[in-house]
Amino acid sequence: xxxxxxSALLIRFxxxxxxxxxxxxxxxxxxxKAGGIFAAFPAVYLAALLTTGLDFSGSELxxxxxVLSKGAIIGMAINIVIAVIAGYLLPKQGWKNGLLQAIGxxxxxxxxxxxxxxx
Numbered sequence: 586x587x588x589x590x591x592s593a594l595l596i597r598f599x600x601x602x603x604x605x606x607x608x609x610x611x612x613x614x615x616x617x618k619a620g621g622i623f624a625a626f627p628a629v630y631l632a633a634l635l636t637t638g639l640d641f642s643g644s645e646l647x648x649x650x651x652v653l654s655k656g657a658i659i660g661m662a663i664n665i666v667i668a669v670i671a672g673y674l675l676p677k678q679g680w681k682n683g684l685l686q687a688i689g690x691x692x693x694x695x696x697x698x699x700x701x702x703x704x
Contacts, residue, residue, distance in 0.1 A: 607626075625668075
């Protein structure tokens with residue numbers, strides 16, 4: 586596993602934070618559904634992909650980009666499943682319990698997928 590530079594971490598932090606701010610503003614101006622669509626913006630993936638070029642070069646850059654992209658596809662699929670679960674749990678359990686249960690489902694599903702897909 587390679588090291589991550591401080592500048593790469595800073596870029597990831599700023600892009601992720603900016604995505605949260607933008608989705609909050611969109612939600613307040615255009616409604617929760619539009620805010621939810623913007624909240625699904627893959628800021629972490631794009632920031633990681635962007636900063637991979639700072640940490641790697643040549644064939645190593647290509648290899649890390651492919652692995653990162655494959656992981657992002659799996660992660661986005663998990664997010665879709667969790668969004669459906671949250672849409673079911675929140676109205677039935679209330680936002681606090683529903684959110685905690687949805688996060689628990691995300692954690693369990695994510696750990697399971699990591700173990701299943703680990704080489």
